[in-house]
Amino acid sequence: MRLAELLPDAPSTWRGLDVTGVTADSRAVAPGALFFALAGARADGMQFAAQALQAGAAAVVGERALPPALAGAPYIQVVDARKSLSLAAAALFPRQPEKIVAVTGTSGKTSVADFTRQIFAFCGFAAASLGTIGV
Structure with a gap:
Protein backbone atom coordinates (compact mmCIF):
# COMPACT_ATOMS: atom_id res chain seq x y z
CA MET A 1 0.00 0.00 0.00
CA ARG A 2 1.26 3.50 -0.74
CA LEU A 3 2.19 5.84 2.10
CA ALA A 4 -0.30 8.41 0.73
CA GLU A 5 -3.13 5.97 1.48
CA LEU A 6 -2.01 5.54 5.09
CA LEU A 7 -1.00 9.14 5.84
CA PRO A 8 -2.90 11.43 3.44
CA ASP A 9 -1.12 14.54 4.78
CA ALA A 10 2.38 13.14 4.16
CA PRO A 11 4.75 15.39 2.19
CA SER A 12 4.70 14.71 -1.55
CA THR A 13 8.35 13.61 -1.37
CA TRP A 14 7.40 10.40 0.47
CA ARG A 15 3.77 9.80 -0.65
CA GLY A 16 4.75 7.17 -3.22
CA LEU A 17 6.64 4.91 -0.80
CA ASP A 18 5.40 1.33 -0.60
CA VAL A 19 4.48 0.35 2.96
CA THR A 20 4.10 -3.28 4.04
CA GLY A 21 3.28 -2.82 7.72
CA VAL A 22 3.26 -0.48 10.71
CA THR A 23 4.94 -0.74 14.10
CA ALA A 24 5.98 1.31 17.10
CA ASP A 25 8.60 -1.28 18.11
CA SER A 26 11.92 -0.83 16.32
CA ARG A 27 12.77 -4.48 17.04
CA ALA A 28 9.72 -5.54 15.00
CA VAL A 29 10.57 -3.45 11.92
CA ALA A 30 10.59 -5.48 8.71
CA PRO A 31 11.62 -4.09 5.33
CA GLY A 32 8.93 -1.71 4.10
CA ALA A 33 7.37 -1.09 7.51
CA LEU A 34 6.38 2.35 8.70
CA PHE A 35 8.01 3.03 12.09
CA PHE A 36 6.09 5.27 14.49
CA ALA A 37 8.49 6.92 16.97
CA LEU A 38 6.17 7.28 19.96
CA ALA A 39 7.19 8.96 23.20
CA GLY A 40 6.69 6.56 26.09
CA ALA A 41 6.97 6.67 29.87
CA ARG A 42 10.47 5.16 29.84
CA ALA A 43 11.86 5.89 26.38
CA ASP A 44 11.30 8.07 23.36
CA GLY A 45 10.77 6.11 20.17
CA MET A 46 12.82 8.67 18.27
CA GLN A 47 15.89 7.17 19.99
CA PHE A 48 15.28 4.04 17.92
CA ALA A 49 14.59 5.71 14.56
CA ALA A 50 18.09 4.99 13.19
CA GLN A 51 17.77 1.33 14.22
CA ALA A 52 14.37 1.14 12.49
CA LEU A 53 15.77 2.66 9.29
CA GLN A 54 18.73 0.25 9.33
CA ALA A 55 16.24 -2.63 9.66
CA GLY A 56 14.53 -1.47 6.47
CA ALA A 57 11.77 0.88 7.63
CA ALA A 58 10.20 2.69 4.68
CA ALA A 59 9.89 5.84 6.79
CA VAL A 60 9.73 7.17 10.34
CA VAL A 61 6.68 9.00 11.70
CA GLY A 62 6.90 11.22 14.78
CA GLU A 63 5.60 14.35 16.44
CA ARG A 64 8.77 16.39 16.73
CA ALA A 65 11.51 17.40 14.35
CA LEU A 66 13.81 14.70 13.04
CA PRO A 67 17.19 14.69 14.81
CA PRO A 68 19.98 16.22 12.66
CA ALA A 69 21.80 12.87 12.65
CA LEU A 70 18.98 11.46 10.51
CA ALA A 71 18.68 14.39 8.11
CA GLY A 72 17.50 13.27 4.69
CA ALA A 73 15.87 10.08 5.99
CA PRO A 74 12.24 9.51 5.02
CA TYR A 75 10.40 11.24 7.87
CA ILE A 76 6.81 12.39 8.30
CA GLN A 77 6.06 14.81 11.14
CA VAL A 78 2.48 14.58 12.46
CA VAL A 79 0.52 16.32 15.23
CA ASP A 80 -0.60 13.10 16.96
CA ALA A 81 1.56 10.04 16.23
CA ARG A 82 -0.65 7.63 18.19
CA LYS A 83 -3.72 8.69 16.24
CA SER A 84 -1.78 8.46 12.97
CA LEU A 85 -0.61 4.96 13.91
CA SER A 86 -4.15 3.79 14.65
CA LEU A 87 -5.53 5.26 11.41
CA ALA A 88 -2.67 3.79 9.35
CA ALA A 89 -3.12 0.36 10.95
CA ALA A 90 -6.88 0.47 10.29
CA ALA A 91 -6.25 1.37 6.64
CA LEU A 92 -3.61 -1.33 6.20
CA PHE A 93 -5.62 -4.00 8.02
CA PRO A 94 -9.28 -3.07 7.44
CA ARG A 95 -10.83 -6.37 8.55
CA GLN A 96 -11.64 -6.27 12.23
Missing part, protein backbone atom coordinates in the same frame (compact mmCIF):
# COMPACT_ATOMS: atom_id res chain seq x y z
CA PRO A 97 -13.47 -8.86 14.34
CA GLU A 98 -17.19 -8.28 14.68
CA LYS A 99 -16.95 -8.76 18.44
CA ILE A 100 -14.03 -7.98 20.72
CA VAL A 101 -13.97 -8.71 24.44
CA ALA A 102 -11.42 -7.00 26.68
CA VAL A 103 -10.56 -8.13 30.20
CA THR A 104 -8.93 -5.79 32.73
CA GLY A 105 -8.12 -6.04 36.41
CA THR A 106 -5.39 -7.09 38.78
CA SER A 107 -5.71 -10.88 38.75
CA GLY A 108 -7.50 -13.61 36.82
CA LYS A 109 -7.40 -11.90 33.42
CA THR A 110 -5.73 -14.79 31.60
CA SER A 111 -8.21 -17.31 32.99
CA VAL A 112 -11.23 -15.14 32.21
CA ALA A 113 -9.95 -14.46 28.69
CA ASP A 114 -9.41 -18.17 28.05
CA PHE A 115 -12.80 -19.13 29.53
CA THR A 116 -14.44 -16.52 27.30
CA ARG A 117 -12.62 -17.86 24.24
CA GLN A 118 -13.74 -21.40 25.10
CA ILE A 119 -17.36 -20.29 25.53
CA PHE A 120 -17.33 -18.49 22.16
CA ALA A 121 -15.78 -21.56 20.50
CA PHE A 122 -18.31 -23.90 22.15
CA CYS A 123 -21.11 -21.68 20.76
CA GLY A 124 -19.70 -22.13 17.27
CA PHE A 125 -17.91 -18.79 16.85
CA ALA A 126 -14.36 -18.45 15.59
CA ALA A 127 -12.49 -17.24 18.67
CA ALA A 128 -8.95 -16.34 19.68
CA SER A 129 -7.29 -15.07 22.82
CA LEU A 130 -4.39 -12.61 22.81
CA GLY A 131 -2.43 -11.93 25.98
CA THR A 132 0.87 -12.15 27.79
CA ILE A 133 1.07 -15.93 27.34
CA GLY A 134 0.60 -15.67 23.56
CA VAL A 135 -2.16 -16.15 21.04
Whole structure:
Protein backbone atom coordinates (compact mmCIF):
# COMPACT_ATOMS: atom_id res chain seq x y z
CA MET A 1 0.00 0.00 0.00
CA ARG A 2 1.26 3.50 -0.74
CA LEU A 3 2.19 5.84 2.10
CA ALA A 4 -0.30 8.41 0.73
CA GLU A 5 -3.13 5.97 1.48
CA LEU A 6 -2.01 5.54 5.09
CA LEU A 7 -1.00 9.14 5.84
CA PRO A 8 -2.90 11.43 3.44
CA ASP A 9 -1.12 14.54 4.78
CA ALA A 10 2.38 13.14 4.16
CA PRO A 11 4.75 15.39 2.19
CA SER A 12 4.70 14.71 -1.55
CA THR A 13 8.35 13.61 -1.37
CA TRP A 14 7.40 10.40 0.47
CA ARG A 15 3.77 9.80 -0.65
CA GLY A 16 4.75 7.17 -3.22
CA LEU A 17 6.64 4.91 -0.80
CA ASP A 18 5.40 1.33 -0.60
CA VAL A 19 4.48 0.35 2.96
CA THR A 20 4.10 -3.28 4.04
CA GLY A 21 3.28 -2.82 7.72
CA VAL A 22 3.26 -0.48 10.71
CA THR A 23 4.94 -0.74 14.10
CA ALA A 24 5.98 1.31 17.10
CA ASP A 25 8.60 -1.28 18.11
CA SER A 26 11.92 -0.83 16.32
CA ARG A 27 12.77 -4.48 17.04
CA ALA A 28 9.72 -5.54 15.00
CA VAL A 29 10.57 -3.45 11.92
CA ALA A 30 10.59 -5.48 8.71
CA PRO A 31 11.62 -4.09 5.33
CA GLY A 32 8.93 -1.71 4.10
CA ALA A 33 7.37 -1.09 7.51
CA LEU A 34 6.38 2.35 8.70
CA PHE A 35 8.01 3.03 12.09
CA PHE A 36 6.09 5.27 14.49
CA ALA A 37 8.49 6.92 16.97
CA LEU A 38 6.17 7.28 19.96
CA ALA A 39 7.19 8.96 23.20
CA GLY A 40 6.69 6.56 26.09
CA ALA A 41 6.97 6.67 29.87
CA ARG A 42 10.47 5.16 29.84
CA ALA A 43 11.86 5.89 26.38
CA ASP A 44 11.30 8.07 23.36
CA GLY A 45 10.77 6.11 20.17
CA MET A 46 12.82 8.67 18.27
CA GLN A 47 15.89 7.17 19.99
CA PHE A 48 15.28 4.04 17.92
CA ALA A 49 14.59 5.71 14.56
CA ALA A 50 18.09 4.99 13.19
CA GLN A 51 17.77 1.33 14.22
CA ALA A 52 14.37 1.14 12.49
CA LEU A 53 15.77 2.66 9.29
CA GLN A 54 18.73 0.25 9.33
CA ALA A 55 16.24 -2.63 9.66
CA GLY A 56 14.53 -1.47 6.47
CA ALA A 57 11.77 0.88 7.63
CA ALA A 58 10.20 2.69 4.68
CA ALA A 59 9.89 5.84 6.79
CA VAL A 60 9.73 7.17 10.34
CA VAL A 61 6.68 9.00 11.70
CA GLY A 62 6.90 11.22 14.78
CA GLU A 63 5.60 14.35 16.44
CA ARG A 64 8.77 16.39 16.73
CA ALA A 65 11.51 17.40 14.35
CA LEU A 66 13.81 14.70 13.04
CA PRO A 67 17.19 14.69 14.81
CA PRO A 68 19.98 16.22 12.66
CA ALA A 69 21.80 12.87 12.65
CA LEU A 70 18.98 11.46 10.51
CA ALA A 71 18.68 14.39 8.11
CA GLY A 72 17.50 13.27 4.69
CA ALA A 73 15.87 10.08 5.99
CA PRO A 74 12.24 9.51 5.02
CA TYR A 75 10.40 11.24 7.87
CA ILE A 76 6.81 12.39 8.30
CA GLN A 77 6.06 14.81 11.14
CA VAL A 78 2.48 14.58 12.46
CA VAL A 79 0.52 16.32 15.23
CA ASP A 80 -0.60 13.10 16.96
CA ALA A 81 1.56 10.04 16.23
CA ARG A 82 -0.65 7.63 18.19
CA LYS A 83 -3.72 8.69 16.24
CA SER A 84 -1.78 8.46 12.97
CA LEU A 85 -0.61 4.96 13.91
CA SER A 86 -4.15 3.79 14.65
CA LEU A 87 -5.53 5.26 11.41
CA ALA A 88 -2.67 3.79 9.35
CA ALA A 89 -3.12 0.36 10.95
CA ALA A 90 -6.88 0.47 10.29
CA ALA A 91 -6.25 1.37 6.64
CA LEU A 92 -3.61 -1.33 6.20
CA PHE A 93 -5.62 -4.00 8.02
CA PRO A 94 -9.28 -3.07 7.44
CA ARG A 95 -10.83 -6.37 8.55
CA GLN A 96 -11.64 -6.27 12.23
CA PRO A 97 -13.47 -8.86 14.34
CA GLU A 98 -17.19 -8.28 14.68
CA LYS A 99 -16.95 -8.76 18.44
CA ILE A 100 -14.03 -7.98 20.72
CA VAL A 101 -13.97 -8.71 24.44
CA ALA A 102 -11.42 -7.00 26.68
CA VAL A 103 -10.56 -8.13 30.20
CA THR A 104 -8.93 -5.79 32.73
CA GLY A 105 -8.12 -6.04 36.41
CA THR A 106 -5.39 -7.09 38.78
CA SER A 107 -5.71 -10.88 38.75
CA GLY A 108 -7.50 -13.61 36.82
CA LYS A 109 -7.40 -11.90 33.42
CA THR A 110 -5.73 -14.79 31.60
CA SER A 111 -8.21 -17.31 32.99
CA VAL A 112 -11.23 -15.14 32.21
CA ALA A 113 -9.95 -14.46 28.69
CA ASP A 114 -9.41 -18.17 28.05
CA PHE A 115 -12.80 -19.13 29.53
CA THR A 116 -14.44 -16.52 27.30
CA ARG A 117 -12.62 -17.86 24.24
CA GLN A 118 -13.74 -21.40 25.10
CA ILE A 119 -17.36 -20.29 25.53
CA PHE A 120 -17.33 -18.49 22.16
CA ALA A 121 -15.78 -21.56 20.50
CA PHE A 122 -18.31 -23.90 22.15
CA CYS A 123 -21.11 -21.68 20.76
CA GLY A 124 -19.70 -22.13 17.27
CA PHE A 125 -17.91 -18.79 16.85
CA ALA A 126 -14.36 -18.45 15.59
CA ALA A 127 -12.49 -17.24 18.67
CA ALA A 128 -8.95 -16.34 19.68
CA SER A 129 -7.29 -15.07 22.82
CA LEU A 130 -4.39 -12.61 22.81
CA GLY A 131 -2.43 -11.93 25.98
CA THR A 132 0.87 -12.15 27.79
CA ILE A 133 1.07 -15.93 27.34
CA GLY A 134 0.60 -15.67 23.56
CA VAL A 135 -2.16 -16.15 21.04
